[in-house]
Amino acid sequence: MNIRNKINDIYSLEQLSSGNTVIHRRHPICKLLAAFIFIMTVISFDRHAFGRLIPFIFYPSILMALSETPYGLLLKRVLIAIPFCLFIGIPNLFLEKDPAFTVGNITVSCGVLSFAVIIYRTYLCVMAVLLLIAATPFTELTAQLRRMKIPNIFIIMLEMTYRCLGLLAGESESMHIAYALRGGGAKGVDIRHAGGFIGSLLTRSFDRAERIYAAMKCRGYGLSYGGIRQRVITVSDAVYCALVCFLCMFFRFVDAGRWITAFVERIS
Amino acid sequence: MLNIVKLTVVYPDNTKAVDKFTLHAGKEESVALAGENGAGKTTLMLAITGVLPIAEGSVQVDGITLEKKNLNDIRARTGLVFQNPDDQLFTASVYDDIAFGPRNYGLPEKQVAERVNQTLEELGITRLLGRSALKLSGGEKRLAAIAAVLSMNPSVLLFDEPTAFLDLKARRNLIRLLNKMPQTKLIASHDLLFLEEVCGRAVLMKNGTVFTEGAPADLFHDKKLMEDCGLEAI
Ligand SMILES: Nc1ncnc2c1ncn2[C@@H]1O[C@H](COP(=O)(O)OP(=O)(O)OP(=O)(O)O)[C@@H](O)[C@H]1O
Numbered sequence: 001m002n003i004r005n006k007i008n009d010i011y012s013l014e015q016l017s018s019g020n021t022v023i024h025r026r027h028p029i030c031k032l033l034a035a036f037i038f039i040m041t042v043i044s045f046d047r048h049a050f051g052r053l054i055p056f057i058f059y060p061s062i063l064m065a066l067s068e069t070p071y072g073l074l075l076k077r078v079l080i081a082i083p084f085c086l087f088i089g090i091p092n093l094f095l096e097k098d099p100a101f102t103v104g105n106i107t108v109s110c111g112v113l114s115f116a117v118i119i120y121r122t123y124l125c126v127m128a129v130l131l132l133i134a135a136t137p138f139t140e141l142t143a144q145l146r147r148m149k150i151p152n153i154f155i156i157m158l159e160m161t162y163r164c165l166g167l168l169a170g171e172s173e174s175m176h177i178a179y180a181l182r183g184g185g186a187k188g189v190d191i192r193h194a195g196g197f198i199g200s201l202l203t204r205s206f207d208r209a210e211r212i213y214a215a216m217k218c219r220g221y222g223l224s225y226g227g228i229r230q231r232v233i234t235v236s237d238a239v240y241c242a243l244v245c246f247l248c249m250f251f252r253f254v255d256a257g258r259w260i261t262a263f264v265e266r267i268s
Numbered sequence: 269m270l271n272i273v274k275l276t277v278v279y280p281d282n283t284k285a286v287d288k289f290t291l292h293a294g295k296e297e298s299v300a301l302a303g304e305n306g307a308g309k310t311t312l313m314l315a316i317t318g319v320l321p322i323a324e325g326s327v328q329v330d331g332i333t334l335e336k337k338n339l340n341d342i343r344a345r346t347g348l349v350f351q352n353p354d355d356q357l358f359t360a361s362v363y364d365d366i367a368f369g370p371r372n373y374g375l376p377e378k379q380v381a382e383r384v385n386q387t388l389e390e391l392g393i394t395r396l397l398g399r400s401a402l403k404l405s406g407g408e409k410r411l412a413a414i415a416a417v418l419s420m421n422p423s424v425l426l427f428d429e430p431t432a433f434l435d436l437k438a439r440r441n442l443i444r445l446l447n448k449m450p451q452t453k454l455i456a457s458h459d460l461l462f463l464e465e466v467c468g469r470a471v472l473m474k475n476g477t478v479f480t481e482g483a484p485a486d487l488f489h490d491k492k493l494m495e496d497c498g499l500e501a502i
């Protein structure tokens with residue numbers, strides 16, 4: 001059980017966010033918006049549109065280079081998400097047997113294609129989120145959201161969810177250890193105890209969350225001072241956002257991937 | 269300055285955890301709070317900072333009465349170090365955690381950085397600066413949690429079991445630091461020797477109310493009295 005380490009890995013990514021590169025210096029709202037548009041565009045494609053999605057690699061590659069985020073760190077974290085989409089993707093391999101195209105004498109079925117699209121799409125979206133975390137201090141992001149007059153309750157929910165993810169993992173681990181030490185050496189949690197285990201895991205986590213929220217309030221969290229630093233959106237912030245939008249829209253409506261497919265077809 | 273008059277706190281399940289508790293702590297005074305498990309120490313501290321609602325009575329910090337409308341003011345003036353440091357530390361880095369309070373009160377980033385560094389130096393834990401708050405040892409977490417509260421520069425400090433998890437050297441260091449600090453302090457602890465060194469006055473608490481008060485040296489060595497309060501004399 002090392003979910004905790006994996007979640008801590010994601011938090012440790014946040015430590016990179018104090019860097020000072022071109023990307024780090026952009027206004028957090030612009031970065032959030034750009035990431036959002038990117039993800040929405042990637043999701044909007046048909047599930048066989050592998051060729052069309054290829055150019056979208058531009059976003060993670062350029063951002064990674066500019067924000068000086070080590071690829072190894074990101075990849076390790078993306079790999080956490082991949083097993084989940086394998087579950088969703090594998091049935092496609094067997095269900096969609098129609099041929100999509102042929103390369104030489106190998107026929108690629110629609111199932112293989114949509115399987116590849118699921119994996120690749122997940123990769124792109126998770127990368128976009130991780131890059132956002134790595135280049136934007138979370139506190140600054142929520143502070144700017146507050147300034148935009150987004151209702152405080154949503155921001156508190158966002159912050160608490162982000163924080164409590166780690167909490168849940170931590171609690172589940174310490175409970176699991178406490179259980180294992182008295183569980184007579186059994187591996188995992190016995191099915192007879194699973195219900196109680198999950199139930200008390202949730203109550204424990206709620207309790208902890210409540211106490212953490214109290215501790216945060218004691219240190220002035222959620223006060224009307226909120227605004228922190230006033231930050232204006234500069235020209236370069238706007239340019240950054242516009243550029244990402246433009247590229248997303250360009251690759252969305254212009255089939256830049258076609259020449260790749262055409263190229264593949266020509267070889268065959 | 270801290271002024272508590274007939275404070276009563278009732279939990280939603282009707283447990284009366286604090287019952288007509290009265291205490292006055294002057295400027296620069298250090299008051300010890302001792303009492304058996306479940307006496308109501310933690311509850312009292314949570315009520316002083318306005319985290320738990322008050323059923324009856326009143327709390328005043330620096331002459332300001334704890335009410336919904338000046339909650340901000342009260343919280344800026346009080347600093348509570350939680351019994352469990354895991355409840356207090358929650359951001360990715362020690363720096364962010366210590367900066368959390370000052371940032372919430374709208375300090376400019378440059379001053380925030382100064383505060384953080386100064387606090388870390390005072391506590392002798394500059395080495396923890398770049399570390400993740402989730403990956404510290406128990407004692408390091410405690411020190412980081414104390415730093416997180418001191419960085420807010422409150423005028424009333426509330427400590428709930430500050431010496432738990434600390435090694436002897438860190439404990440000694442904390443005693444030195446507390447004795448140097450001019451703020452009003454209310455310290456709840458089971459470590460009576462520690463209380464004796466830091467506090468000029470002690471309050472024994474039982475069943476949510478004041479059992480008796482006096483000089484720590486007198487109270488803590490009185491076998492009969494301590495037993496009546498559910499504690500063990502030193
Ligand atoms: N959330 C809660 N709901 C109901 N009752 C509670 C709650 N938290 C604490 N209590 C009860 O209130 C009483 C006082 O608890 P409190 O935590 O204040 O004690 P304490 O003096 O801090 O004890 P310790 O020395 O063990 O930390 C106890 O009887 C406890 O069982």
Ligand SMILES: [Mg+2]
Pocket residue numbers: 309310311351428
């Ligand atoms: Mg307690």
